[in-house]
Amino acid sequence: MRAHPAGPLHADVVPPGNTAGPSPSSTGETDLLHPHVWPRNSERGADGVVRVAGLDVRELAEQYGTPLFVLDEDDFRSRCRDYAEAFGDPAAVHYASKAFLCTEVARWVAEEGLSLDVCSGGELAVALRAGFPAERITFHGNNKSVAELTAAVDAGVGSVVLDSFHEIARLDHIATQRGATQRVLVRVTVGVEAHTHEFIATAHEDQKFGFSLAAGQAAEAVARVLKADGLELAGLHSHIGSQIFEVDGFELAAHRVVRLLAELREEHGADALASADTVDLGGGLGIAYTPEDDPMPPAQLASRLFEIVGKEAENAGLPVPKIAVEPGRAIVGPSMMTVYEVGTIKDVALGSDVERRYVSVDGGMSDNIRTSLYDAVYDSRLVSRSAEAEPVLSRIVGKHCESGDVVVRDCWLPGDIAPGDLLAVAATGAYCYVMASNYNRLPKPPVVAVRAGQARLLLRRETEDDLLRLEV
Numbered sequence: 001m002r003a004h005p006a007g008p009l010h011a012d013v014v015p016p017g018n019t020a021g022p023s024p025s026s027t028g029e030t031d032l033l034h035p036h037v038w039p040r041n042s043e044r045g046a047d048g049v050v051r052v053a054g055l056d057v058r059e060l061a062e063q064y065g066t067p068l069f070v071l072d073e074d075d076f077r078s079r080c081r082d083y084a085e086a087f088g089d090p091a092a093v094h095y096a097s098k099a100f101l102c103t104e105v106a107r108w109v110a111e112e113g114l115s116l117d118v119c120s121g122g123e124l125a126v127a128l129r130a131g132f133p134a135e136r137i138t139f140h141g142n143n144k145s146v147a148e149l150t151a152a153v154d155a156g157v158g159s160v161v162l163d164s165f166h167e168i169a170r171l172d173h174i175a176t177q178r179g180a181t182q183r184v185l186v187r188v189t190v191g192v193e194a195h196t197h198e199f200i201a202t203a204h205e206d207q208k209f210g211f212s213l214a215a216g217q218a219a220e221a222v223a224r225v226l227k228a229d230g231l232e233l234a235g236l237h238s239h240i241g242s243q244i245f246e247v248d249g250f251e252l253a254a255h256r257v258v259r260l261l262a263e264l265r266e267e268h269g270a271d272a273l274a275s276a277d278t279v280d281l282g283g284g285l286g287i288a289y290t291p292e293d294d295p296m297p298p299a300q301l302a303s304r305l306f307e308i309v310g311k312e313a314e315n316a317g318l319p320v321p322k323i324a325v326e327p328g329r330a331i332v333g334p335s336m337m338t339v340y341e342v343g344t345i346k347d348v349a350l351g352s353d354v355e356r357r358y359v360s361v362d363g364g365m366s367d368n369i370r371t372s373l374y375d376a377v378y379d380s381r382l383v384s385r386s387a388e389a390e391p392v393l394s395r396i397v398g399k400h401c402e403s404g405d406v407v408v409r410d411c412w413l414p415g416d417i418a419p420g421d422l423l424a425v426a427a428t429g430a431y432c433y434v435m436a437s438n439y440n441r442l443p444k445p446p447v448v449a450v451r452a453g454q455a456r457l458l459l460r461r462e463t464e465d466d467l468l469r470l471e472v
């Protein structure tokens, strides 16, 4: 074993708790772009430079500046198609726009024939501005305001997912006043402990979403909907959480929701439940953030869900309900990466014989809060050149006045990384741009779409004027 007295953390000297995975077995391995982590149309050329859809990241960085979100349009569209094919009907797949939304992306989703899930008046406004067909929009949220519910009814959204007793009364009143009948689903808390970060699990009892199945609230919610003149029950909804790899949580949720539907039919009669032909099983399918992650393909999830829903319905003598799903992360997550420029590098002593290398980039927790918020792990590569230097365990940090401003906690970067190099972080399409802030008054980065050698700006970089635009 080599000794690195007071040296950086090389392959043979790693601290406990390293989240970067095993050390690369050879130099040059840090160059690899693992295909299930990086956008489908990204590759490292013979010159060592990474290109996405044929476009050189150095030129994109030159033209649009850094940090920069690069969105591989064909990757995004191909994942929409994978889901549509898996579930046999594009409209049964509701892209969860909370993961990432702008008008152009809403148009792609519409063109691919998918439906859209929105969960605020703002998301609804973006979708409508894009000309997204309102009848393919589902409106979510645990505390939709009267204004939001009114906007949804006036727009003619396909369905509203009800989340509280207050909301049932409110929406009924709004719809009745307008002489409308609003199709609704009742969100059921199915009591499943999803194996994911506590902050993004949503089907256990002790959290804010949905009506409890176990406590009988879901059945009571359905009873109230059936009595409401302005509402029509379209079905039941369950969303167990996000970034989930195991199929068992989805299976259990499907099983419980269909069983509830059968019980409700027994209680209220087939006629009363005739319009309730859908079980929406939400989103949540995990993606590969690192080469070690092994997510389930949508086709596998679909076939399990079809089997369970079919079997459960048959056992209960129920017509087989339609299945809807709401993937967000699994569609946009892997399609996008963030490109940063390295600014400063520091080796910080951890003890007497090792140092940690801190590589500072020109963004940070303002464009990706997920590492600080959920201990998320990411894969990062040097993309402006290849490197033969020995890998060094490094920490990529941002430029904010906060020591928790970490982009990638541990990763193996070439030991010769230098200011001016470009680093990219993979799989930043979901919940990064949309959760971005202006902390330390940093402007939000631009989002550029790339396709077949052409780049198109979807969202421009914020300017100092933008930062000042709310001042009165």
Ligand SMILES: Cc1ncc(COP(=O)(O)O)c(C=O)c1O
Residues within 6 Å of the ligand: 096, 099, 117, 140, 239, 241, 242, 243, 282, 283, 284, 285, 326, 327, 328, 329, 330, 430
């Ligand atoms: C109701 C609902 N549907 C869909 C999603 C999308 O989840 P994901 O991006 O994990 O697919 C979410 C977010 O967790 C959600 O709350």
Ligand SMILES: N[C@@H](CCCC[NH3+])C(=O)O
Residues within 6 Å of the ligand: 098, 200, 242, 243, 370, 374, 430, 431
């Ligand atoms: N924002 C979370 C996912 C929450 C999804 C919405 N219910 C994340 O980044 O993983």
